[in-house]
Amino acid sequence: MYDTSTRQRALALLGQGLTVSEVSRRTGVSRHAIREWQLRTEQGRDLYAAGSRECPRCSSAPRPPEPAPDYSYLLGLYLGDGCISPVSAPEKKVWALRIACANAWPGLIDECVGAVRALRPDNRVRTIQRPGCVEVNTHSKHWPCLFPQHGPGRKHERRIELAAWQREIVHADPRPFVRGLLHSDGCRPTNRVRRPSGDGWYEYPRYLFTNVSADIRGLYTEALDLLGISWKQNKPIEISVARREAVARLDGFVGPKH
Ligand SMILES: [Zn+2]
Structure with a gap:
């Protein structure tokens, strides 16, 4: 049995063009094991062999997916602006997770790709x-x-409700979940209001979250409550975070889109 870092090192050497025998000599891993890893990696890139890596949920001992922050962030993105649909004949049971990221924020696209890769390292991510x-x-x-x-x-x-194991992940640290929701369905516009004295204007940033699902808005506000961040419902489908200290808290782990 070999650990993950040994496996990664062996695959990296193969990727540099070394032969199986050379990699075996350098790493001490058997040629049989290296061929096996090579094969699995290739299958992972193949569309219809997708999902060759063991799934943490449908294994004999279900456990939470890891890394938790990437999962939680992706859950926020998925609930905000993602969809899961079949991509092949039903008997093959292959599904596409599709998340739309606006062109205007290339940083968000990278972060989304990074989270998917962290969660399902053997599956190819396409943009x-x-x-x-x-x-x-x-x-x-x-x-x-x-x-x-x-x-x-x-x-x-x-x-839309979270399963018990999803709630545990979100409750342990609601921040990546909130970040994912805001990255998909949120914005941080500057509000301009007239001073109460009527003497000029002042501006302040606020976070708006807009989603037509009351359940998803509820998950968002529940996560804000857990973090002690004050919010209010502005319009029927819009949640606003506007108090200075609450905006500062969100700026600490969300910030403007980039
Ligand atoms: Zn599964």
Whole structure:
């Protein structure tokens, strides 16, 4: 049995063009094991072999997906602006997770790709240019296990609740979840208001979160409550964080889109 860092080093050497025998000599790993890893990596890149890596949810001993911060961030992005749909004949059970990231914020696209890679390292992540946005698209058999909110129809037309294991992840640290939700459905505009004295204007930033699903808005405000960040409902589908200290808290782990 070899540890992950040994495996990564062996795969990196293979990637540099060394032969299986050379890699075996340098790392002390058996040639058989290296060939096996090589094969699995290639299969991971193959669309219809997607999901070769063991899934933490449908294994015999289910456990939370890791790393938790990447999962939680991706959960926020998915609930905000993602969808899971079948990509192949039903018997193959391969699903695409698609998250739309606006062209205007290349940093967000990178962060989304990074989170998907961290969560499913063996699955290929593709970025597809669409009008006004980049779709981050990854195929796996396990998206419905990882995001059980998946279901037919639109998210706001069905009940959205977190599973107990998802709640545990979000409650342990709500910040990546809030960051994901704001990165997909939030913005940080500057509000300009007239001074109460009527003497000129002043400006302040605030965070707005807009989602037509009352359940998803509820998950957002629940996470803010856990963090002690004050919010209010501005319009029927819009949640605002505008108090100076509350905005400063969000700036500490969200900040303007980039
Ligand atoms: Zn699974």
